[in-house]
Amino acid sequence: EPEVTQTPSHQVTQMGQEVILRCVPISNHLYFYWYRQILGQKVEFLVSFYNNEISEKSEIFDDQFSVERPDGSNFTLKIRSTKLEDSAMYFCASSLGLAGGGQETQYFGPGTRLLVL
Amino acid sequence: AQSVTQLDSQVPVFEEAPVELRCNYSSSVSVYLFWYVQYPNQGLQLLLKYLSGSTLVKGINGFEAEFNKSQTSFHLRKPSVHISDTAEYFCAVTTQGGSEKLVFGKGTKLTVNP
Structure with missing residues (x-):
């Protein structure tokens, strides 16, 4: 069964450093997402991406964040200058992108645990 | 804006007992x-979803949920749990005709004891 994969599973970085989190969505999916979960808190939406552009972003997704689909398979989240409060589990997800309007099932990867020291 | 509340952060049950x-x-x-x-x-793996129609929705692994519009609830149930059901369960919503953004609750940790 196709699945969303994410690398690395864990990442430790120093405050102020740039990190890139990588995701390989399910191959025929058109909609891609990033969510994060700070320890003990809710899973929060960061950004959605469709047709090579951001379709929606949350207030968390400020100028230090960016997303990219550099090739036909990868979907990346870059944090330019990490802060302590960026420590969280980051989940990538994808959906078919055909039904739209909130009906789609989103398929999640296992997450990348980011720790900023 | 939408919000989701999962009242129970942890639910311990014995094997073969029902759970909500x-x-x-x-x-x-x-x-x-x-x-x-x-x-x-x-x-995160989808268990089930309610889009329209019958308010009782059946999902994978024997789980079901009932949509109650008047009480704005969507409780998840299983009549007899197994050790393998030990996991964290998240309720989430999207808005009809709106964005694809999922809004999650904080999650409920279900622990099934022998």
């Missing part, structure tokens, strides 16, 4: 409702 995990939502517009499960070291 509670979920309430708040929204000024109509919503679609989802339950996801996360097993240790894995991603």
Whole structure:
């Protein structure tokens, strides 16, 4: 069964450093997402991406964040200058992108645990 | 804006007992409702979803949920749990005709004891 994969599973970085989190969505999916979960808190939406552009972003997704689909398979989240409060589990997800309007099932990867020291 | 409340952060039960995990939502517009499960070291997996029609929705692994519009609830149930059901369960909503953004509750950790 196709699945969303994410690398690395864990990442430790120093405050102020740039990190890139990588995701390989399910191959025929058109909609891609990033969510994060700070320890003990809710899973929060960061950004959605469709047709090579951001379709929606949350207030968390400020100028230090960016997303990219550099090739036909990868979907990346870059944090330019990490802060302590960026420590969280980051989940990538994808959906078919055909039904739209909130009906789609989103398929999640296992997450990348980011720790900023 | 939408919000989701899962009242129980942890639910311990014995094997073969029934379980109900509670979920309430708040929204000024109509919503679609989802339950996801996360097993240790894995991603979130869809258990079931309510889009329209019958308010009783059946999902994978013997779980079901009932949409109650008047009580703005979408509680998850299973009549007899197994050790393998030990996981974290997340309720989530999207707005009908709106964005694809899932709004999650805080999750309920279900622990099934022998």
